[in-house]
Amino acid sequence: MSGADEVQERTVPARLGPGVLVLVVGPSGAGKDTLLAYARARLAGRDDLLFARRRITRPVDATEDHIAIDAAAYEAGVAQGRFPLHWCANGLAYALGAEVGEAIAAGRTVIANGSRAAVAEARARFAHLKVVHVTAPPEVLAARIAARGRESASEVLARLAREPALDAPPELHILNVDAVDAAGERLAAFLRGL
Secondary structure, eight states, X not given: OOHHHXXXXXXXXXSBOSSEEEEEEOOTTSOHHHHXXXXXXXXXXXXXXXXXXXXXXXXXXXXXXXXXXXXXXHHHHHHTTOXXXXXXXXXXXXXXXXXXXXXXHTTOEEEEEOOGGGHHHHHHHBSSEEEEEEEOOHHXXXXXXXXXXXXXXXXXXXXXHOOOOOSSOOSEEEEOOSOHHHHHHHHHHHHHTO
């Protein structure tokens, strides 16, 4: 099989199903990755679930479990249709990999950290989408973003100012201000119920 044939086989179909995509969205600093890590640990061993690792045009660091790709690889993946969902936000490019499409096609539930700005596209691409919106008060968001140490003060303010609206109410809304286990258990319980 040639490399071109391989790429052709892994392109994303127009509408993915029968599995479910659970897109966890919310502002920077809301604690999405923390809650996802909590839920992943609580639901370990569930073969019907896949917790996706995003591709991001940012080097890997300790604050987020992702796969680092450069801009050229991102653009090539988009052009070749290898990403079932992709978007740009906060000066970076993000994508879900082909394994997400494969798991959805196999009837599994995939849980991914996403973007509010990508929800409408996700509704168009996936036959079954559930949205979890995680948020926190602005002062909590600002403190969490600053604590990561990745952004300057002006970049923190820009992240806080970015507020894309959801196109419909989420299936679950989590105000993440309590201990991790309180909000994390809400997410894990929601996922157990799917």
